Each structure stands twice: as C-alpha cells, then as structure tokens.
Amino acid sequence: MSLLQNTNLSETAAELIKNDNQVTGLSSSHYTKPASAARVNAAKAALEANGFKVYVVNSRLDAFEALKNLIPAGASINNAHSTTLEEIGFITYIKGQTPWKNVHGEIIAEKDPAKQAELRRTIGSTVDYYLTSVASVTEDGHLAHGDLSGSKVGGVAFGAANVIVIAGSNKIVKDEQEAWKRQHEFALPLESARVRIAYGLPASGVTHYEVIRKASPFNANRIQVILVNEALGY
Structure with missing residues (x-):
C-alpha cells in the first residue's frame, strides 16, 4: 500500500523550523538528520540487551506496516500525540x-476538560496497546x-498492557545526559512551536x-521498539 497522508504537515519539524522564528535556529541541528547504520545497530543491540524487543525498518511505510502487524485484531488502542505517528500515516x-477499538476518538469527543482528563487517566492509559514515540533512544x-x-509517561511506564x-x-x-539535552534543547522548543499552532498557547x-x-521483569515483552532508518518527528 502507499503511504497514507499526514494531515498535520504544518506540525512537522521541517515546517515548524521554517515557519516559527523561535525555532529557526534548529535547522542545522544534527537531530534533524538520520543516524548512521552503525549507531542504529548499536542502539538496537543495547536495547535488546536490556530486554526490549526491537525491529529495525528502512522507511516510514515499513514502519507503518510493522506497527499494524504488531497489534492483534480486537485490541484496544490509544496513542500519545506523536508527530512520528502522523508522519508514517498511522494517525x-x-x-x-x-x-481495533481506538479509544482516542472517545476521549477527544468529550469536550469537558475535567471529564476528558479523567478519560485520559482511565481508558486512555489502560489500553491493550499504547502507541507513542520518545524524545531519545x-x-x-x-x-x-x-x-x-x-x-x-503514565501510560508508557505502567498503565497500558503493551507499549x-x-x-x-x-x-x-x-x-542519558544527551537525552536530557535533546529533550530540552530540541524537542521542547519544537513542541512549543506546535502548541502555538494547535492551541494558541505560548x-x-x-x-x-x-x-x-x-524491560519489565514481570513482562519482558511489554515494550516493543520500532527503529526507522529515517528522520521522523522531533
């Protein structure tokens, strides 16, 4: 199948960097570029040594197919906001x-902020499969x-049956030291640029x-990781 459309193109890293003057300085960051095969292989081997199940795929279309095939029919699913999931066409x-039973639609259909937050805490965090990206591997x-x-972080840490x-x-x-740096110096400024578009917040x-x-000592297969040989998300 062909790659499904990303309906939030304005919220990709490339567009945010191009259009928001608060993040234009990130255009030359090495975090916008894919890593070498050697670094991908090193990360995969280390993740596996730590008990995670890891798949390496070459493209966003491959990532879409891998993700789809990992979720059994009938499972309940939810997703964190993820530009990566948008870019591979999964959203x-x-x-x-x-x-699958996608509870995300039920959550966002609730317009009362307090009730929506409760749904995120309950049905949103305790699904069979929670889908997300991370800032760093x-x-x-x-x-x-x-x-x-x-x-x-709640759904990933403990709430969902599988992640x-x-x-x-x-x-x-x-x-981890660089992960902290990447989170605060790269991912956070871009997420701030996104919320200026999505929510009108500063x-x-x-x-x-x-x-x-x-991996969890009680459920070693709970968290699975798909590494993609492309630059995706932020």
Whole structure:
C-alpha cells in the first residue's frame, strides 16, 4: 500500500523550523538528520540487551506496516500525540475503519476538560496497546521522553498492557545526559512551536520526564521498539 497522508504537515519539524522564528535556529541541528547504520545497530543491540524487543525498518511505510502487524485484531488502542505517528500515516489510518477499538476518538469527543482528563487517566492509559514515540533512544539502550500532563509517561511506564514505541534514527543519542539535552534543547522548543499552532498557547513544558532503562521483569515483552532508518518527528 502507499503511504497514507499526514494531515498535520504544518506540525512537522521541517515546517515548524521554517515557519516559527523561535525555532529557526534548529535547522542545522544534527537531530534533524538520520543516524548512521552503525549507531542504529548499536542502539538496537543495547536495547535488546536490556530486554526490549526491537525491529529495525528502512522507511516510514515499513514502519507503518510493522506497527499494524504488531497489534492483534480486537485490541484496544490509544496513542500519545506523536508527530512520528502522523508522519508514517498511522494517525490518518486509525481515524478510519480498523480491526481495533481506538479509544482516542472517545476521549477527544468529550469536550469537558475535567471529564476528558479523567478519560485520559482511565481508558486512555489502560489500553491493550499504547502507541507513542520518545524524545531519545540512547546508544546504551535506554528510552527517554517527557510530557506536560503526565498522560504519556503514565501510560508508557505502567498503565497500558503493551507499549509500541516508533522512533526515527534521528532520535538516537549517546547517553542519558544527551537525552536530557535533546529533550530540552530540541524537542521542547519544537513542541512549543506546535502548541502555538494547535492551541494558541505560548509554549509547552516538561513537567514529567521518564527514562526506561530495562524491560519489565514481570513482562519482558511489554515494550516493543520500532527503529526507522529515517528522520521522523522531533
């Protein structure tokens, strides 16, 4: 099949950098470029040594197919906001007819902010499969990411039965110290640029930050990682 359309092209890193003068300085960042094959292989080996199931694919279309094939029919799914998921066409896909129960639509249909937050905490975080990206994948096999509300880190850390992480190779960093730097000096400014478009707010923030160093000793297969040999998301 062909790649499904990304309906949020204005929120990709390239467009945000081009159109928002607060982030134009990020245009030359090496975090906008895919990593070498050697770094991808190092990250894959380290993730596997830490107990994660890892798949390496060559393109965003391959990532779409890999993700689709990992989720069994009938499963409930939810996703964090993810430019990566948008760029591989998966958000467009799950807005249509799928073999899964997508609770995201039920959550955003609730317009009362307090009730919507409760749905994010309950049905949103405890799905069979939680789909997301991360800000960084370290060469020593750790996953690092942050968010403002806590819904993303909560679902990934414990709430969901299974988690699938999709990350472009541009998110590979040396270690946790660089992961922190990438989160705050690259991902956060771009997320702030996105919320200026999406919500009319001046900036986002990282009030919750999480590093996952090893697979769960109680469910070693809970978190699966798809590494893509392309630059995706931020």
